[in-house]
Amino acid sequence: MPARLLTGAPVVEDLHREIETRLATLSPDAPRPTLALLVPEDPSARAYAKAIRKQFTKLNLNIRAIWLEETASEAEFVRLVKQLGDDASITGILALQPLPRSIPRLLLANLIPPEKDVDGVSFAQQGRLALGQPDIAPSTPLGGLLLLRHYGIEIAGHHAVVIGRSPVVGRPLALLLLAADATVTICHSRTPNLAEMTRQADILLTAAGHPRLVTADMVKPGAVVVDFGVSVIDGQLVGDVDPAVRERASALTPVPGGTGPVTTAVLACNLLHLAGLWPDWPPR
Missing domain, CATH: 3.40.50.720 (NAD(P)-binding Rossmann-like Domain)
Structure with missing residues (x-):
């Protein structure tokens, strides 16, 4: 008998319902959780950015997309991430891979503030995961x-x-x-x-x-x-x-x-956790 197909659609539907319930607790004039999305020139990264925007728009979550040129320098990248980290209107930061060649892979793990690390890439969030106490899991x-x-x-x-x-x-x-x-x-x-x-x-x-x-x-x-x-x-x-x-x-x-x-839906759940709207996320 052929294998049962484990499709992601019903999982996404369940997560979206919970996200919408939690967003409904916000007052009409309250700012929506906002993701700063750093998008390199890589075609696969841009395709993923498109998928994120599609789901987030459906959920009425904000995205601030920032295009990363392949020629971006390490210093420019550091300034950008620090600026987003200091921006109170930004809830979470996600830098899609692969980053421009001039940017060391481990730089982001050291640079991104753990409280705005929406995908668990920072050293602090990775350390919590390694100890079995994740605050944000990838x-x-x-x-x-x-x-x-x-x-x-x-x-x-x-x-x-x-x-x-x-x-x-x-x-x-x-x-x-x-x-x-x-x-x-x-x-x-x-x-x-x-x-x-x-x-x-x-x-x-x-x-x-x-x-x-x-x-x-x-x-x-x-x-x-x-x-x-x-x-x-x-x-x-x-x-x-x-x-x-x-x-x-x-x-x-x-x-x-x-x-x-499901990956994109979980990313939205992570963003709500960073916004304080889902304190008991991720599930144990």
Whole structure:
């Protein structure tokens, strides 16, 4: 029997309803939570910015988009982030990847104020996550876990294998899975015998950004497969998981329509938390 498709749409609907309920507590003249969105020239980043704007506009959340030229200097970037950090009208700051070449990757983690860090990239927020006490969790991995929770897929006591170790998805995903009482294995580009590791997974989560990396023979029969990968081939979005996996897994997130929409909805939830409208977010 083909795998059950774990689509993101019903999860997004649930989150949107809760967001709208919390926004309704604001007085009519109160300022709306506002996201400062730093967008580089990269096409994938601009596509993601478009998706964020679409959801945020639907929710009546404000976005201040700022375009980052590829020629932007490190000093210009530092001034911009500090200016946004000091701006009382800005609730949260998100810098999409990849940043211009002149900007060191770790600069943002050191620069962004934790109280305006809407995607958990600052050293302070990453440290809280590592200690199992997240204040803001990165939206993509948290969205994946919320999707599993929505469909009643048990995490505690199961073996979760994560493909990918980036600080944006793979590493925080592993920490969130540990907090949910999974046994976690992290694989990456230097892992020998990758298929041997993935065939042990009760839940296989891939964030490698390598199209169709995971083939059917790499999946244990009946496993749950969560695909965070997004690549473009011949103008079509594809994930890290080959379509043939659907005949072997028990459940699978599609690409597109799986984890992606949930990521953007969780970003909005994070923004409401920073605005003080959702104190008990993220869910434990």
